Amino acid sequence: xxxxxxxxxLIRYRSGDxxxxxxxxxxxxxxxxxAGPPDLSDVELLDDLLDIRLRLESSMRKQDLKATVFRRWxxxxxxxxxxxxxxxxxxxxxxxxxxxxxxxxxxxLPGGNTATLTLPDGSIVKLSDTQGGIVMGDxxxxxxxxxxxxxxxxxxxHGAGAATQNASAVSQRLTLAIPKGSTYRVTLPDGTRVWLxxxxxxxxxxxxxxxxxxVELAGEAYFEVSEIRAPVQRASGNSGPSRKVPxxxxxxxxxxxxxxxxxxxxxxxDETAAKTTLVEGSVRVGAAQNTASAVLKPGQxxxxxxxxISVAEVDVAAYTSWKEGYFTFNxxxxxxxxxxxxxxYDVDVIYEGxxxxxxxxxxxxxxxxxxxxxxxxxEGNVHFRxxxxxxxxxxxxxx
Amino acid sequence: MAEYSTYTDEVLVPLLQKGDKEAYxxxxxxxxxxxxIFAYNRLKDREEAKDIVHELFLRLWAxxxxxxxxxxxxxxxxxxxxxxxxxxxxxxxxxxxYIDSFLSYIGQADHQSADYLARYNDLQTFIQRxxxxxxxxxxxxxxxSRQSSLTRREIAEKLGISEETVKSHMHTALKLLKAxxxxxxxxxF
Numbered sequence: 263x264x265x266x267x268x269x270x271x272l273i274r275y276r277s278g279d280x281x282x283x284x285x286x287x288x289x290x291x292x293x294x295x296x297a298g299p300p301d302l303s304d305v306e307l308l309d310d311l312l313d314i315r316l317r318l319e320s321s322m323r324k325q326d327l328k329a330t331v332f333r334r335w336x337x338x339x340x341x342x343x344x345x346x347x348x349x350x351x352x353x354x355x356x357x358x359x360x361x362x363x364x365x366x367x368x369x370x371l372p373g374g375n376t377a378t379l380t381l382p383d384g385s386i387v388k389l390s391d392t393q394g395g396i397v398m399g400d401x402x403x404x405x406x407x408x409x410x411x412x413x414x415x416x417x418x419x420h421g422a423g424a425a426t427q428n429a430s431a432v433s434q435r436l437t438l439a440i441p442k443g444s445t446y447r448v449t450l451p452d453g454t455r456v457w458l459x460x461x462x463x464x465x466x467x468x469x470x471x472x473x474x475x476x477v478e479l480a481g482e483a484y485f486e487v488s489e490i491r492a493p494v495q496r497a498s499g500n501s502g503p504s505r506k507v508p509x510x511x512x513x514x515x516x517x518x519x520x521x522x523x524x525x526x527x528x529x530x531x532d533e534t535a536a537k538t539t540l541v542e543g544s545v546r547v548g549a550a551q552n553t554a555s556a557v558l559k560p561g562q563x564x565x566x567x568x569x570x571i572s573v574a575e576v577d578v579a580a581y582t583s584w585k586e587g588y589f590t591f592n593x594x595x596x597x598x599x600x601x602x603x604x605x606x607y608d609v610d611v612i613y614e615g616x617x618x619x620x621x622x623x624x625x626x627x628x629x630x631x632x633x634x635x636x637x638x639x640x641e642g643n644v645h646f647r648x649x650x651x652x653x654x655x656x657x658x659x660x661x
Numbered sequence: 662m663a664e665y666s667t668y669t670d671e672v673l674v675p676l677l678q679k680g681d682k683e684a685y686x687x688x689x690x691x692x693x694x695x696x697x698i699f700a701y702n703r704l705k706d707r708e709e710a711k712d713i714v715h716e717l718f719l720r721l722w723a724x725x726x727x728x729x730x731x732x733x734x735x736x737x738x739x740x741x742x743x744x745x746x747x748x749x750x751x752x753x754x755x756x757x758x759y760i761d762s763f764l765s766y767i768g769q770a771d772h773q774s775a776d777y778l779a780r781y782n783d784l785q786t787f788i789q790r791x792x793x794x795x796x797x798x799x800x801x802x803x804x805x806s807r808q809s810s811l812t813r814r815e816i817a818e819k820l821g822i823s824e825e826t827v828k829s830h831m832h833t834a835l836k837l838l839k840a841x842x843x844x845x846x847x848x849x850f
Contacts, residue, residue: 263767265760272751272763286778291766292743293787296702299794304802310707311694311806317715318689322722641682 370607370632370648370655377446377458379413382434382468387412395447396438398468405447434468440481442608445584450477453488454509457585461530461605475509482528484585485511487543489522513550516566520545525558526582532601535567539581547571587629591622596644600659607632609648610656617661620644632657666690670734677725685722688734693718694803695791696742703746713745736784 263271274280275288300307376391379402389396393404402413440446440458448456452470462481472492491504511518513529515536523543529536538547540558547564548555549571556564556571563576580592589606591599599622600611606628620642626635636646636657647658665673665687676684693714700710717738721728730737750759 263764265757265764268760268763268767269751269757272747272759276748276751283778286782287767288747288763289743289782290778291763292703292746293782293784295762295766299796299799300698300701302701302707304798306707307698307799308802308806310701310711311697311802314693314697314711314715314718315806317711318718321715321719 369634370609372443372606372628372630372632375446376444377438377440379410380437380439381413382436385412389446391444395449397449398436398451398466405449435465436468437463437465439463442605450475452490452507452509455486455488457484459483459528459584459605470507472507475507476512477510478512479527479529480513481530482526482584483511484524484526484582485509485520486524487520487522515550515568517548517550518545519548526585528581530601530605533598535565537563537565537581539563539576539578541578541582583625584628587627589626589628589635591624591626593621593623596620596622596642596659599639600657603632603635603657607655610654611659612656613659615661617644617659674728674730674734677721678728678730680725685725688721689718690807692735692738694799694806695788695795696738698799699739699791700742700746704749709749713742713749717741717745733785735788739784739788 271280271284272288275285280288302310375394377389379387379389379396381387387410389410390404393406393408395405396410397403397405402410404410438446438448438458440460440462442461444460446458448458448464448466450456450466450470451468452475454475456464456477458464459482462479462483464483465478467476470490475490487509490507490509492507493504506521509520509522511520511527513527513536514531515529516538518525518527518538520543523545524541525543525545526539526541527536528539538545538558540560540562542560544557544559546555546557547566549566549569552569554569554571556573558564558573561575561578562573563578563581564571564573577592580590583590589599589602594602596617596619597613603609604611609632622639622642624638626638630638632655633648636648640646645660647660649656649658665683668676668684668687670688670691673684673688677688696717697710697714700713701707704710704713
C-alpha cells in the first residue's frame, strides 16, 4: 500500500465507506500502533489534565447559564413587575420625602467599598467608595494619597514623633465601620495594615503608646502587624536594649496578643465562636471569660467559644480569601455559609422544613450576584428562593 | 451524601442520563486521565489531545439525556475518543503526519488475518490492559489532578521542588478528596 491509498483508506474509514477488514485494520492501528506510557513529564501531564478541567468547568458554566437563563429570569421578571407596580403605587400615594422602596433591582448585587469613620469628636465621615482604604498618619489620607475631606484637625498627631508620650493622644479613639456588603482597608499609625470584612468595626487610637498597641474589633479582619520596637525604660542611660511593642486585638470573647505577624480574626456577634487564623509569626489568644490562652503557630487556628479554646491545623487560605474577594467554603456548614452570604448581600435567611447539616466546599467570587451564588450552592442538594417583601430581600432555604 | 466514588460505571450511567452532576463529575474523574493519555499517545500533540477530551466531556454533559450507552461506559468513551482521533487524522491537512505510522503498522499487520484483528480489537480487553499497565506514578498524577483546590502553580512547584513534598501533598489531597467527593465539584472564579 502506498501513501495515497493509505490516506484514501483513512478518509473512506471516516465516511464509513470501507470493508470490514479495512475497518479492523484502521481501528487496530489506532489501538495498538501507539502503545506504552506517554512521553510526558509528571508536570506536563498534570498541567494538561488541569487545563482540560479548567476549560471544561468554564465551558460548562457558560452552557448552564444559557440553559437556565429563562428559568432564572422568569421569577425575576415577575418580581420586577411586582416591584415596578409597587413603585408606581407607592409613588402615586406618597408625599415627597416619604420613604420609597429600598431597592429596585430584582437580584441582590454585591456591595463594594464603603465605610464610615467616626472621629474622636464624634463626627462621622463617610469614606469614598471609589477608594479602597485609608492611611492614618499626620493626616487621614486615602491610599492614593489624597486627604480624606472632613478629617482636618482630627488627625492623629501634628508633627509628633512616634516616641513622644502623650496620654491624651492615646485616648483619642477612632472607629472605622464597614456596612454589610463592603470591605475596607486601613493602615494604622504604626504601619499595621488591616483589611476589614463586611459588617465589621475597628476602633483604634489616633496614636499608639510605646507600651502597647490596642485595637478593638467586632466582626472580621485580617491583620498585617508591623513590628515596632521601643527602648526599654531604664533609670540610667538612653541607649539600652529595645523590646517589641505588643499589638493586642480585643473582641467580645477574646484578646489576641501579637508581636509582628499576619493573621485573620473572625469574631462576628452572630457566630458562636471567634476564630483566629495565623498566617505568619506567632500570636497568643486568650479567652475573655477566663484566663485560658493558647499560642498559635502558622497554619493553626484557634476557636474561642465561651471559656473554651481549641486549636487545630487549617487550610489558611480558606479563612483569608475574603480579602481577595472570595467566599471560600471548606467543609463549611450550610448555616455558617448562609450567615456569610447574609452579611455580604444584606439579606435575612429563613429556613423552611428539616434541612440536614450540609458541608460545602468551593471558592466563589464575591462579585457574583446573590442568585448566582445560590445557583452554585444548590449543587449541594439544598434549594433556595429569594423573596422580596417590598422593603428587604430574604433568602428561603428549603430541603 | 452518597459516595459516588464507590459506584460502578453501571450505576453511574443511568444517574448521568438523569442529569446527576455528581455522577458526571465522578465519570470525569475516572476517565479523563486515561482518555487524555490515549489521545496524546496517538496524536503526539498536547493541544489536540486536550481538545478531544474537553469536547468529549462537554458533549457528554450537554447530551446527557440523549446518550445511547448500551454497552460498557469505558467502551463508549474510548470509542468516542477513537472516532475523534480518526476524524482528526483523516483530515486532509494533517493526514500526512500519520501516514508513515499507519503504513508501517500495515506492514506488520499484513500477515495477520482479519479474524485475529477482530479479536485483537476487543476494546474491553484493551482498556483493561491499559488500566493495569498504568504506572503507579501516573495514577498519582490522576489523583492529584482531581484536587482542584490546589492551583496549577502550587502543584507544579511542588512536583518540581521535592518529591517528598509532593508525596505528602498527595497523601493529604487524597484524604481530603475522600471527604469531599459528592459536594461542590465546580469551582467558580
